[in-house]
Amino acid sequence: MTFPQGAKNVSVPPDMIEYPEGGATPLTAPHWVYATADQMEDSGVSNPNFNLTWEMNVDPTFSYLIRLHFCDIVSKGLNQLYFNVYVNGMIGISSLDLSTLTSGLGIPYYKDFLINASAISNGSVIIQVGPSSTSQSSFPNAILNGVEVLKMSNSAGSLDGLFSSDGTYIGQNSRPHITMKIAVGFVIALGVTAIALLLLGVIRRLRRPKGYEKQKTFSSWLLPLNASHCSFLSSKSKSATFPSFVSSGLNLGRFFTLNELREATKSFDEKAVIGVGGFGKVYLGELEDGTKLAIKRGNPSSSQGINEFQTEIQMLSKLRHRHLVSLIGYCDEQSEMILVYEYMAYGPLRDHLYGSSLPHLSWRQRLEICIGSARGLHYLHTGSAQGIIHRDVKTTNILLDENFLAKVSDFGLSKAGPASLDQTHVSTAVKGSFGYLDPEYFRRQQLTEKSDVYSFGVVLFEVLCARPALDPALPREKVNLAEWAMQQHRKGVLDRIIDPIIVGTITPESLRKYVEAAEKCLAEYGVDRPSMGDVLWHLEYALQLQGNPPTNLDPAETTDAKVANLDQPCRKDSEKQLVVDISDDSGLAVGSPIFAENFQGR
Incomplete structure (x- = not known):
């Protein structure tokens, strides 16, 4: 421990530790390992966001397996502890939330890393844990329950030098017992090969782009x-x-x-x-x-x-x-x-709904964008034998080109679907964005394409109501858009929360079919939700029911004069492009007019 005054040992009775099914077992590490931990202490330093650091001297010519053991024995409730894990100065896990991964407190969890010899500097393995910016707590904290550092055998199958178990030395100075003729032939063959490789290298170097230099990746x-x-x-x-x-x-x-x-x-x-x-x-x-x-x-x-x-x-x-x-x-x-x-000229869909100065979209434009997004997701789910689950569907990951054509983006969290018809889901850790997460996936950690369907249902209500999926500034019952919209729909007063910009421009039949699709997407259980193909059909039907834009409406009842011409493309000032730092989906103001990033909630 390089900073012992910054650490505080904590412990609980070993019988409080509950091993999960299909995860860590007492053979992985006994109860007493997970029942003890080091956490951050109030060390009196000016910056409370320091890292707890452990350093071990190792042989830099070998690679090592690092196993880190975690068990949240310090939190009083779920989703209170978020921290980062670093190995030799490189981030291994960001915003680790043990309660989400284990669905509880006091449940063991471990993570393995392999670090090769080229990544070991100064002959040391350094393990660090420190608070994450994701944490909302006023008291930053991080924990570590146990560390294992295992030396990996080298090419000789040895943990000490280049001698194999039978005593044979395979180092650079080894000389196999072969006849002189074979040795001479071997040397000649090496020489010819070396010349050929040299010529090939010269040719490839001449063909490289100017300024190219090969680097470590x-x-x-x-x-x-x-x-x-x-x-x-x-x-x-x-x-x-x-x-x-x-x-x-x-x-x-x-x-x-x-x-x-x-x-x-x-x-x-x-x-x-x-x-x-x-x-x-x-x-x-x-x-x-x-x-x-x-x-x-x-x-x-x-x-x-x-x-x-x-x-x-x-x-x-x-x-x-x-x-x-x-x-x-x-x-x-x-x-x-x-x-x-x-290049996507008009950026994320969210920027055209709320939180920016861009002109708003008409109802017909919104329908067409939702239809395009549904087509993209339907292709993901059915375009290959195994299918692909996006896992982070939201309005910042639906981008618009110069013709307002919608395209789904950001596949960093995507997962291949079940490998066979006998499988109904993919078991995986929960990842996604707060406000859009399928509650069934969150509870059971079983991912299906219906998880994308649920997220898309939230997007449909976001498009209709022009407000964030989560808004902590609102009263408690209104914070979650999906729950609030469903509640208002059951009361028969959904029209009260529709975006005022488009109120009066939607035909009742189109609205009814659209809301029906969104409601089905948000069913509590995945088996009760429609496929993306069914959702697409409902949306296309809603567009047909909308018909041509109404011409007998009073302009005062539809929109303010400053956004009266809703079907015209958005204009933007290239000298005043806005930049947004997206760290959470609960309170965004403005997005980029060209590109948007995703927030990964764990």
Whole structure:
């Protein structure tokens, strides 16, 4: 412990520890490990947001498995403790909420990491925990119950040097017992191979873009392990980098060099920033041919990391649809995580509903946008044999192009659907955005495509009522839009909370069919919700029932003069583009006119 005065040991009776089903067991670590922990102490330092730090000297020529044990024995209720976990200065888990992962308190949880020798500096393994900005508590805190550091055997199957178990030395000075002729032939073969590789290297170097320099990629940093998948990547291994995906024929889009993206954004000029979100900053870039791009640059300390980066690339490389935002390419040079998307001129749907000075959308425009979004989600769910679950459907992840065509974006949290017809769900930790989360998925941690349907139901009411999914500033019964809208609908007074801008412009038949679709999406149980195909049918029917825009309405009853021409495209001042720091969906004011990021609630 490098700062012992900042730590305080806490403990509870071991019989209070309850092991979960399918998780940690007494064989993972006994009760007394999880019944004790170090938490942050009031150390009298000026900045209370310090990290608890443990350091262990290790042999830097080996790789190590790090197992961290957690059990929330300090909180008085759920969702009170959020903290970050770091391994050797790199973020391993952001905004860890143990009560959400375990659905309770006093329940063990552990996480494994592999750290390779190239990531170990000064011969030390450093474990840190510290408070997260997500926490709403006035008393920042972080805990750690146990640490295991396991040395990994090397290529000789040894934990000490390059001697194998049979005594054979496989180091650089080893000499196999072969005849002189074989040795000479081997040397000649090596020489010929070396010359061929040298010539190939010269040719490839001549063909490289100007200014190109190979660097260690972000994927070689530090990867968390899941029980079903173990990744071990070394910065010395070419096969571990994303550029190798391109050469393997997976068609993951264009690989941009860092120099290209620097030129496109004028060295990532702050004036080019058009949005800030959980992954990092988003820049407006322009290539030499005039093509505009949305360039999302990852922040290593953000709430989203290498997993989301890989998922976004792998998912979007397989998807091509009119109503899905296209991934053009990526860059992972110099430990960067950068994603490059098509330019979406009118930005997120949310900005056109509330919280900005942009002209509002007409009811017909809103219907068409909802229909386009539903088509994109329907394609995700049915476009492949396994299907894809978006897992973060919300109005900031529905973007509009220059023709107000809706496209679903941000696939960093997406998951492949059940692998076979015998499976009804995917068991996974809860991720998504507050206000849009399917309550059944939250309770059972069983993800299905109906979880997207529930989130889309919230979006439908958000479009109709033009207010956030969560608004803590409102009275308690009005905070959650989905619950409030359903309550008002049951009372028969839903018209009281409809966006005043469109009141009087909606035909009763269209409104009835639209609300019927939203209501079915918000059914408590997934089996009672419609598929996205059914939702799409209801919305298209609602558009037909709307018919042509009414011409006999009193303008005073429909809209204020300043937004009278609702069907005209929004105008924006390129010199006054607004930048938003999205950290939560409970109280946003204004979004980017071009791009939006997602908030990952855990």
